[in-house]
Amino acid sequence: MMQKFNVIWSKYGTFGILILLTLVMGILSPQYFLTTGNLTQVLLQSSVNILLGLGEFFTILIAGIDLSVGSIMALTGMIAAKLMVAGMHWVLAIIIGGIFVGGLLGGINGFLVNKTGLHPFIITLGTLSIFRGLTLIISDAKPVFGLPQAFKSSIAGWLGPVPIPVIIALIVALAFIFITNKTKLGRNIYALGGNSQAAWFSGINIKRHTMIVFVISGVAAGIAGIVMTARLGAAEPLSGSGYETQAIAAAIIGGTSFFGGKGKIIGVVMGGLIIGVISNGLNILSVPTYYQQIVMGALIILAVFLDRLFGVKR
Amino acid sequence: MDYIVEMKNISKDFSGVKALQDVSFQLKPGEVHILLGENGAGKSTLMKILSGVYEPSSGSIVINGTAFSKLSPKESVDSGISVIYQELSMIDELSIAENIFVGKLPMIKKFGIPVVDFKNMEEIAQRMIEKVGLKRSSKDLVERLSISEKQQVEIAKAIASRAKVIVMDEPTSSLTGEETNKLFGIIRQLKYLGVGIIYISHKLHELLEIGDRVSVLKDGKYVGTKDIKDVTKETLVTMMVGRAVNERHLKPEDSIHTGEETLLKVEGLTRKDRMVQDVSFELKKGEILGFSGLIGSGRTELMNAIYGAAPIAEGRIELFGQEVIIKSPYHAIKLGIGHVTESRKETGFLKNFEIWKNISLSRLLKTSSLGGTWGLINEKQEKKWAEEYKASINIKCASIEQNIGELSGGNQQKVLIGKWLAAGSKLMIFDEPTKGIDIGARGEIYKIMRELAEDGVGVMVVSSDLPELLSVCDRIIVFREGRMNGTLSIEEATEENIMLAATS
Numbered sequence: 001m002m003q004k005f006n007v008i009w010s011k012y013g014t015f016g017i018l019i020l021l022t023l024v025m026g027i028l029s030p031q032y033f034l035t036t037g038n039l040t041q042v043l044l045q046s047s048v049n050i051l052l053g054l055g056e057f058f059t060i061l062i063a064g065i066d067l068s069v070g071s072i073m074a075l076t077g078m079i080a081a082k083l084m085v086a087g088m089h090w091v092l093a094i095i096i097g098g099i100f101v102g103g104l105l106g107g108i109n110g111f112l113v114n115k116t117g118l119h120p121f122i123i124t125l126g127t128l129s130i131f132r133g134l135t136l137i138i139s140d141a142k143p144v145f146g147l148p149q150a151f152k153s154s155i156a157g158w159l160g161p162v163p164i165p166v167i168i169a170l171i172v173a174l175a176f177i178f179i180t181n182k183t184k185l186g187r188n189i190y191a192l193g194g195n196s197q198a199a200w201f202s203g204i205n206i207k208r209h210t211m212i213v214f215v216i217s218g219v220a221a222g223i224a225g226i227v228m229t230a231r232l233g234a235a236e237p238l239s240g241s242g243y244e245t246q247a248i249a250a251a252i253i254g255g256t257s258f259f260g261g262k263g264k265i266i267g268v269v270m271g272g273l274i275i276g277v278i279s280n281g282l283n284i285l286s287v288p289t290y291y292q293q294i295v296m297g298a299l300i301i302l303a304v305f306l307d308r309l310f311g312v313k314r
Numbered sequence: 315m316d317y318i319v320e321m322k323n324i325s326k327d328f329s330g331v332k333a334l335q336d337v338s339f340q341l342k343p344g345e346v347h348i349l350l351g352e353n354g355a356g357k358s359t360l361m362k363i364l365s366g367v368y369e370p371s372s373g374s375i376v377i378n379g380t381a382f383s384k385l386s387p388k389e390s391v392d393s394g395i396s397v398i399y400q401e402l403s404m405i406d407e408l409s410i411a412e413n414i415f416v417g418k419l420p421m422i423k424k425f426g427i428p429v430v431d432f433k434n435m436e437e438i439a440q441r442m443i444e445k446v447g448l449k450r451s452s453k454d455l456v457e458r459l460s461i462s463e464k465q466q467v468e469i470a471k472a473i474a475s476r477a478k479v480i481v482m483d484e485p486t487s488s489l490t491g492e493e494t495n496k497l498f499g500i501i502r503q504l505k506y507l508g509v510g511i512i513y514i515s516h517k518l519h520e521l522l523e524i525g526d527r528v529s530v531l532k533d534g535k536y537v538g539t540k541d542i543k544d545v546t547k548e549t550l551v552t553m554m555v556g557r558a559v560n561e562r563h564l565k566p567e568d569s570i571h572t573g574e575e576t577l578l579k580v581e582g583l584t585r586k587d588r589m590v591q592d593v594s595f596e597l598k599k600g601e602i603l604g605f606s607g608l609i610g611s612g613r614t615e616l617m618n619a620i621y622g623a624a625p626i627a628e629g630r631i632e633l634f635g636q637e638v639i640i641k642s643p644y645h646a647i648k649l650g651i652g653h654v655t656e657s658r659k660e661t662g663f664l665k666n667f668e669i670w671k672n673i674s675l676s677r678l679l680k681t682s683s684l685g686g687t688w689g690l691i692n693e694k695q696e697k698k699w700a701e702e703y704k705a706s707i708n709i710k711c712a713s714i715e716q717n718i719g720e721l722s723g724g725n726q727q728k729v730l731i732g733k734w735l736a737a738g739s740k741l742m743i744f745d746e747p748t749k750g751i752d753i754g755a756r757g758e759i760y761k762i763m764r765e766l767a768e769d770g771v772g773v774m775v776v777s778s779d780l781p782e783l784l785s786v787c788d789r790i791i792v793f794r795e796g797r798m799n800g801t802l803s804i805e806e807a808t809e810e811n812i813m814l815a816a817t818s
């Protein structure tokens with residue numbers, strides 16, 4: 001009995017919770033919550049968080065963490081905005097400012113983790129502060145406006161009935177599913193998270209893979225930064241503060257094991273959607289945002305607790 | 315009835331896999347009761363039920379007259395049961411003394427506040443580890459210990475807990491003869507004190523020496539219990555396997571395998587940490603080269619250095635006629651080296667992977683580029699490889715989709731051997747290759763080694779089991795304190811002169 005529950009829980013738990021929550025919200029507020037418009041809104045609101053969670057996923061998979069994703073998001077958004085305002089074509093600006101700089105910042109995390117041997121928690125706690133400081137310096141603590149219309153409408157616009165940020169998150173999720181399921185890189189990252197010593201003796205270069213994991217997380221955060229900037233229509237120096245909690249929550253609620261080596265991209269997407277449904281639902285029910293934070297915190301603890309409880313085989 | 319432990323009609327299912335069916339087992343105080351059976355017979359599972367790790371599906375357990383339908387780990391410890399698991403479980407970051415006393419640190423009141431009595435704890439621990447023959451300070455961190463030293467600490471820990479029942483699940487799997495003798499001395503003392511001992515091992519000669527009674531399991535079922543004085547190796551094997559197996563020596567007596575071509579040439583190798591000093595030898599095509607010596611004499615350390623897992627200060631290595639500098643295990647596998655390591659839990663398998671993913675891992679890396687990061691995978695192909703090795707080395711499992719953690723210890727070891735065979739290694743390092751492997755499968759592994767050597771693969775074997783080295787190797791190098799202290803051809807090697815070279 002217990003064993004069957006374990007299997008079902010680990011396979012469909014997150015999905016079940018998502019459906020359950022949607023139903024509960026639907027019953028509590030049928031006229032607002034369960035409309036196509038609102039559900040699309042949930043997807044749109046979740047997209048940035050899902051993007052961050054997708055990158056975070058890899059760092060947690062190697063039993064690490066990336067606390068700097070919110071700061072990377074702000075810094076990349078800011079640099080891209082500055083480049084656009086300085087006259088660079090917006091496509092080039094998001095490639096350089098968003099993707100390239102995002103990867104570079106992630107690479108700094110990876111480099112520091114490899115060189116110092118300190119836990120990523122410490123390193124990224126440091127860079128969380130450093131990257132935020134850099135954002136404030138280059139922006140002089142002021143938002144940057146005046147971004148090209150083409151940028152805003154291309155990144156934050158709609159493709160028919162679907163918001164483009166949702167499509168971007170979907171594309172990144174699909175790319176990451178490909179990496180985790182179909183490439184040696186993905187397999188190696190899982191191996192590293194399961195037992196780094198054994199992975200090393202099997203021939204996996206730990207440092208190189210750690211580096212790549214943090215670069216992936218940085219790139220995902222960079223893409224999130226671009227999406228966020230386009231949606232706001234401006235680069236805010238303080239955007240993304242506290243988003244690391246949400247990103248970690250998406251990964252953990254989605255079933256990524258904090259102890260490393262276990263988890264799925266699809267779970268992260270569902271984790272992000274669960275958070276989206278909860279905050280959207282609570283908004284509709286006019287629960288103040290402060291309470292929402294409490295719910296979020298409780299969910300993280302619950303998710304890890306359930307992982308401990310059912311993740312261990314008896 | 316004066317049994318200290320009575321397990322009655324125990325069954326255990328693991329989601330469909332019947333690991334134990336209606337097994338009964340009794341232990342008397344002061345006896346050494348051997349539990350015998352092939353890999354996957356259910357020995358460890360039965361003991362994990364006794365220690366409260368697993369709940370039995372049915373059956374009951376009586377300890378000292380108290381009946382339980384299941385035990386929690388705490389109830390088990392409180393009832394005086396102490397288990398040394400097959401896969402050692404110690405806290406690397408703590409000292410030997412702390413590991414021995416974990417959960418029950420001796421306290422002392424200082425200014426009315428209870429604090430850990432480190433001095434007392436370290437003294438007691440020191441005495442304990444000396445008793446088991448471990449030459450270390452009890453303040454040393456466990457992470458610095460070799461696998462066999464850890465095994466000795468586990469034994470010390472069980473003694474220190476003043477348990478009434480001590481379960482030893484393959485305690486000697488990486489101990490050499492001398493350390494095993496020390497352990498037997500301790501076991502005799504414990505017996506005298508009335509401690510009941512359940513002893514699991516695949517080394518039959520040990521069982522006959524130390525056991526009082528033996529119970530045999532086969533495929534999760536109870537076969538029978540006998541007094542040791544009424545059995546021989548042959549009767550035990552027949553009970554265990556269901557048929558007679560002759561432990562034949564695989565090395566044909568007449569031919570000497572040493573060929574002309576040199577596969578590996580090591581010259582003046584010294585490790586940065588000096589654990590290995592000035593080692594030179596050659597491995598010829600077709601031969602199996604054995605490495606003997608006491609624990610910590612530098613055999614494993616040499617293998618790690620060759621494999622790129624430990625830095626070298628001096629010396630050169632020639633592999634297949636080319637001088638190589640091997641910087642990492644990745645580099646080593648690219649060059650065609652495979653390494654079945656000494657500790658399967660720590661440096662061997664990936665506990666989060668299925669059997670098939672464990673088997674394919676190094677092969678995928680070997681055929682990858684950009685430092686192991688580039689390349690696609692094909693699950694169908696991987697599963698085909700896994701099925702191949704499941705059949706050829708006879709891995710006992712319900713399916714290759716099972717998580718490797720669910721396999722019995724011996725079968726985990728076979729998966730790891732399969733992993734390096736799958737990678738098509740041209741030079742194989744086997745460090746304690748038959749650790750935890752039953753007598754039938756042991757013969758299969760020796761056969762695999764011989765076939766590899768005949769196919770031109772270089773084979774090096776580190777083993778603490780002298781009869782094993784004598785029956786598979788063509789030449790044996792003996793280590794002492796990080797240096798080579800003699801090379802014996804199979805014609806001149808005997809247990810006696812190997813021991814002599816290892817100790818003087």
Ligand SMILES: Nc1ncnc2c1ncn2[C@@H]1O[C@H](COP(=O)(O)OP(=O)(O)OP(=O)(O)O)[C@@H](O)[C@H]1O
Nearest residue numbers: 328333353354355356357358359720721722723724
């Ligand atoms: N957690 C588990 N989940 C599923 N199956 C399991 C689990 N643990 C053990 N088994 C299965 O139960 C059987 C008995 O395993 P057990 O570890 O008790 O064997 P053993 O006699 O100790 O063998 P060995 O000599 O190789 O250590 C095996 O078929 C094994 O695959």
Ligand SMILES: [Mg+2]
Nearest residue numbers: 358400722723
């Ligand atoms: Mg076992």
